[in-house]
Amino acid sequence: MEQWLHSRAFVRERRGLVRTADAPAGTTLESGRHEVSSGPPLDLAANDYLGLSRDPRVTAAAIDAVAHHGCGARASRVVNGTLAVHNYLEEQLCLLTAAQSALVFSSGYLANLGVLTSLGGPGTLLILDSHVHASLLDAARLARSPVVMVAHGDTAEVGAVLAARTQPRAVVVVESLYSVLGDAADLNELAVLCARHDAWLLVDEAHGIGVAGAGRGAVYEAGLGHASHVVRTVTLSKALGSQGGAVLGSATLREHLVNTSRTFIFDTALAPAAAGAAAKAAQIILAEPALAQQLHSNATTLARLCGFARSPGAVQSVPMPSAEDALQAAQTLRTAGLLVGCFRPPSVPDGVSRLRLTARADLMAYELEHAAVLLGRVMPALPDSSLGSAVAELDKEK
Incomplete structure (x- = not known):
């Protein structure tokens, strides 16, 4: 087996596809900052879109959450891991995005896995834009659902697939702002199509929250914040400068996820520091x-x-x-x-x-x-x- 791992590494190196997960040269363990003599590099690679990860108000909120709740949540939220800071974060996310309810997960990846697997099954057709994130592709594979991939941004194809479906339920899966091309989905047209064909529209707002709609997201900007058939997933690790993820939707959907989502039920709750920081960041984005x-x-x-x-x-x-x-x-x-x-x-x-x-x-x-x-x-x-x-x-x- 070790020989096979070496052979795969050789292929990656030959194709220029080697990746690393090491800290940059000159980074110290104490501060995590670059201590090279020429000064820190200019960072156009990170996803801290609004610069909030080091905002003193956000870091102070993280410290306060640790002081009140400790470093970890200690249990799943359906056991006794739900802390006041989790509920507070969910309230702030609803205020920011005009969502009816929110459910916080320990990462955006797990939020995507959790919502699609809970809505999926043999009776649910999943219609995915071909450019959606890997977490949504993985979720579709785990959902036990029939899956149709449509051409990127092709709303006409989405409509045709919805009209021809035989399953009783359907979920159309897109991103509001795509992370590779940087383009935007036509959320208004997609929402109309989904309403016409009695389908859910799942919008991954990882790159939309804090960016579109004066920071309140592309779904909010499109006037769909209260639409019951529109479901959003967000990450807290980009514009909100923290860690974690959430699903935004109706109160009925939230209750369904609490009872059926394996990545929520069987996962330790989000760390208090991350929850406190994200809640403060949501407040800042709304106010500024x-x-x-x-x-x-x-x-x-x-x-x-x-x-x-x-x-x-x-x-x-x-x-x-x-x-x-x-x-x-x-x-x-x-x-x-x-x-x-x-x-x-x-x-x-x-x-x-x-x-x-x-x-x-x-x-x-x-x-x-x-x-x-x-x-x-x-x-x-x-x-x-x-x-x-x-x-x-x-x-x-x-």
């Missing part, structure tokens, strides 16, 4: 819509400086000729002091490797310009690159 506005302003600036079309969310995607080119560019940029995401097969649904840039709300104008200059120095070596010429003038000024 300027944060989301600044994120969009920075995304527009980054796209303009780098010469590519802007995506509607925080994530900006730059296609690369190959996985090897993407990895080489990301490594070169890291050496130069710029961290970017590097998406390669099998992580990308269309098989196209990409650099992934995150336009956070807390980035300064000079940091965006510096990032554009570094990108412009790397990209000209690649075929059909538009970044080099787009930042040439900026580079001359440095």
Whole structure:
């Protein structure tokens, strides 16, 4: 078996698909911060869209939750693991998103697994956009349901599949803002189709919460916050700067999940620190819509400086000729002091490797310009690159 593991590692290395889970060089265990002499790298790779993970109000809320409840929840929520901070978090998520109810899970991945497996079964047809997250694909496999994959963003195909279905129930599964291409789903059209055909619309808002709708999410922005047939999943680890996930929907759905969702029933509850931090972040996003506005302003600036079309969310995607080119560019940029995401097969649904840039709300104008200059120095070596010429003038000024 060990020989087989080595053979698989060789194949990954040959194809430029090696990934690591190590802390960056220069990171200390005590602080988790970069302590290299040249200063910390500029981070355009993380998902902390609003910069709230280090906001003093959010970290203070985490500390307060630990002081009141301890470091862990100690049990499943259906045993005695439900703490006041969990209920408070669910209340704050409902206020932020205009949802009727919320149920918190220990990760966004488990929230997706939990809701689809609870709604699924032989009598439920699952209709998945071909670009949905891996957690939703895994959930569909575990749901014991018939599954149809539709072309990305093709609402007409969704309607045709719904009209032709023979199962008594159906769930259409999409993301509000997609993390690879950065494009948005047509939620209004999808909601109409699902209502017409008596189906649920499940929207993964991992990249929508804190970003769309002045931070309240794309479903809220579309006016669907109270729609009983629209179900949302969210992660607390991106714009909310914490950890965990949640399912937002009707009170009836929440009760169903508490009684049927295996990833809720058999999992220890979310740690108090993460719950307290996420609750405070939700409050901040609701009270300060300027944060989301600044994120969009920075995304527009980054796209303009780098010469590519802007995506509607925080994530900006730059296609690369190959996985090897993407990895080489990301490594070169890291050496130069710029961290970017590097998406390669099998992580990308269309098989196209990409650099992934995150336009956070807390980035300064000079940091965006510096990032554009570094990108412009790397990209000209690649075929059909538009970044080099787009930042040439900026580079001359440095």
